[in-house]
Amino acid sequence: MLRSCAFALTVWSGAVSQAAPRYTEVTREAGIDFVHHNGAGGRKYVIETVGPGCAFFDYDGDGHLDIYLIDGAQVPGTQLPEQPMHRLYHNQANGHFEDVTAATGVGNTGYGMGCAAADYDNDGDQDLFVSNFGPDALYRNEGGRFTEVAARAGVSDTLWSSSCAFADVDNDGLLDLYVANYHDFSYANHKVCAEGGSGLQLYCGPESFDGVRDFLYHNEGDGTFEDVTVQVGLFNTTGKELGVVFGDVDRDGDQDLYLANDKTANLLYLNDGKGHFEEVGLLAGVAYNGDGKVSAGMGVDMGDYDDDGWMDLFVTNFQWETNTLYRNNGDGTFVDQTYDANLGKDSIPYLKWGTRIFDFDNDGDRDIFVASGHLESDVEKYENTTFPQLNQLFVNDGKNRFELERQVAGTGLAVKKVSRGAAFGDYDDDGDVDILVANCADTPDLLRNDGGDENNYLRVKLQGTRSNRDGIGGIVEVFSGDLYQLDLVRSGASYLSQSDLRLSFGLGHRIAVDRLKVTWPSGLVEEVKDVPINRDLTLIEGSN
Numbered sequence: 001m002l003r004s005c006a007f008a009l010t011v012w013s014g015a016v017s018q019a020a021p022r023y024t025e026v027t028r029e030a031g032i033d034f035v036h037h038n039g040a041g042g043r044k045y046v047i048e049t050v051g052p053g054c055a056f057f058d059y060d061g062d063g064h065l066d067i068y069l070i071d072g073a074q075v076p077g078t079q080l081p082e083q084p085m086h087r088l089y090h091n092q093a094n095g096h097f098e099d100v101t102a103a104t105g106v107g108n109t110g111y112g113m114g115c116a117a118a119d120y121d122n123d124g125d126q127d128l129f130v131s132n133f134g135p136d137a138l139y140r141n142e143g144g145r146f147t148e149v150a151a152r153a154g155v156s157d158t159l160w161s162s163s164c165a166f167a168d169v170d171n172d173g174l175l176d177l178y179v180a181n182y183h184d185f186s187y188a189n190h191k192v193c194a195e196g197g198s199g200l201q202l203y204c205g206p207e208s209f210d211g212v213r214d215f216l217y218h219n220e221g222d223g224t225f226e227d228v229t230v231q232v233g234l235f236n237t238t239g240k241e242l243g244v245v246f247g248d249v250d251r252d253g254d255q256d257l258y259l260a261n262d263k264t265a266n267l268l269y270l271n272d273g274k275g276h277f278e279e280v281g282l283l284a285g286v287a288y289n290g291d292g293k294v295s296a297g298m299g300v301d302m303g304d305y306d307d308d309g310w311m312d313l314f315v316t317n318f319q320w321e322t323n324t325l326y327r328n329n330g331d332g333t334f335v336d337q338t339y340d341a342n343l344g345k346d347s348i349p350y351l352k353w354g355t356r357i358f359d360f361d362n363d364g365d366r367d368i369f370v371a372s373g374h375l376e377s378d379v380e381k382y383e384n385t386t387f388p389q390l391n392q393l394f395v396n397d398g399k400n401r402f403e404l405e406r407q408v409a410g411t412g413l414a415v416k417k418v419s420r421g422a423a424f425g426d427y428d429d430d431g432d433v434d435i436l437v438a439n440c441a442d443t444p445d446l447l448r449n450d451g452g453d454e455n456n457y458l459r460v461k462l463q464g465t466r467s468n469r470d471g472i473g474g475i476v477e478v479f480s481g482d483l484y485q486l487d488l489v490r491s492g493a494s495y496l497s498q499s500d501l502r503l504s505f506g507l508g509h510r511i512a513v514d515r516l517k518v519t520w521p522s523g524l525v526e527e528v529k530d531v532p533i534n535r536d537l538t539l540i541e542g543s544n
Contacts (some may be wrong), residue, residue, distance in 0.1 A: 053496025165492025
């Protein structure tokens with residue numbers, strides 16, 4: 001049934017925006033002094049070139065997004081001057097961040113890959129899961145300081161974990177945890193691979209190793225998780241998973257799962273409503289691209305780019321392959337819309353990773369960001385490309401076709417690095433979405449959105465009561481005059497990274513939101529009418 005919904009407003013009072021949106025690289029200015037270490041010493045261990053990820057999340061509940069950055073570690077045959085460590089930076093709410101790693105206890109020293117943040121114990125603060133090459137880590141938030149509980153909680157698997165995500169797969173109000181694993185590489189089974197023409201040693205591709213299983217951990221509600229992968233139909237060893245995203249692709253009220261695989265077919269698992277899954281990727285048209293070919297899937301996102309009320313899928317792929325945009329037909333099938341949406345040609349020369357479907361300029365339609373960077377440091381010697389690469393922003397023209405935003409010298413889109421993970425959120429609270437990019441063996445890039453707040457917006461935070469506290473899996477629909485938009489709260493997605501759980505809706509020059517509809521994971525549907533704009537709106541499930 002429909003119910004009125006109580007809400008809390010946070011009024012934003014920001015600076016005057018620039019005339020045109022642009023991204024400005026402000027990492028050093030913001031006080032972030034992190035450098036990623038991959039440990040590379042010339043032996044070409046595959047792990048050296050696949051990470052890292054990053055996160056925007058509010059660890060202390062002060063309303064401002066903090067930053068978590070994943071580091072690597074030493075590998076056999078190398079010696080680093082100091083122990084690499086994942087680091088947490090606290091947002092000071094003045095454009096600056098402070099390193100609080102030691103004070104908060106999240107300085108993991110494993111060979112890191114990715115992370116996901118969510119309130120898995122429903123106690124009102126954000127917990128943190130870290131995927132590693134080796135034992136994974138789960139940090140339970142205890143009011144701003146964390147305790148590592150992975151072994152006690154039953155989630156300290158030692159396979160090569162890649163992307164991860166929280167989702168309530170059985171709608172019991174508790175967040176479960178999915179951890180994707182890449183393949184069975186180890187230092188012991190390391191192989192030497194070479195480029196045929198030049199004879200240069202390369203990082204071995206996924207075909208050189210066997211696939212391994214993933215894990216779905218069911219939240220038992222007592223601080224522990226149970227491995228239910230086999231029981232719920234998610235066990236497989238054929239995929240080599242790098243990208244993970246949950247969402248309700250068929251609008252039947254439960255969380256489905258899509259996996260981007262490297263040189264094996266992508267997998268779409270439909271949830272039967274009771275937490276059991278059936279794989280339908282081939283039948284649905286999302287296992288291969290429109291030519292029927294397998295791609296080297298890296299990052300993934302789910303979003304309604306064409307505003308038809310159905311969640312579409314976007315996958316980033318290897319160099320000399322396009323990215324793939326799968327449009328949801330609303331009947332259980334998808335169609336490869338990559339070239340029709342003008343997303344094909346410009347993506348071919350890049351090796352693509354982290355991504356997001358979002359509205360960078362708040363004009364009311366959703367754009368797409370892609371982080372790029374090659375695998376091989378000496379690729380220029382045998383191929384017409386470069387190791388560091390430009391990231392890409394594809395701007396929606398309002399008619400569901402995209403144009404590449406051309407890089408302008410001095411802007412954040414002109415930065416050329418070996419990029420991997422990307423997280424998205426409004427860290428400076430000015431109303432537009434900023435981007436955090438994690439780079440391999442380099443400094444990260446904090447890209448501040450300057451001017452995206454020229455248009456109006458609404459930002460929505462869900463707080464579950466019957467549903468999980470974060471409202472992950474909740475769907476929000478916004479009606480503003482002739483504009484209709486839909487988005488869902490999702491953990492994970494992108495590549496190895498966690499974005500802000502709040503949902504941002506650009507409104508262009510529209511001056512009101514006529515109606516806002518929330519479909520909670522519990523099944524409750526609520527509406528709010530005549531919603532003020534240019535605000536943060538917190539919706540509490542079941543409030544009047």
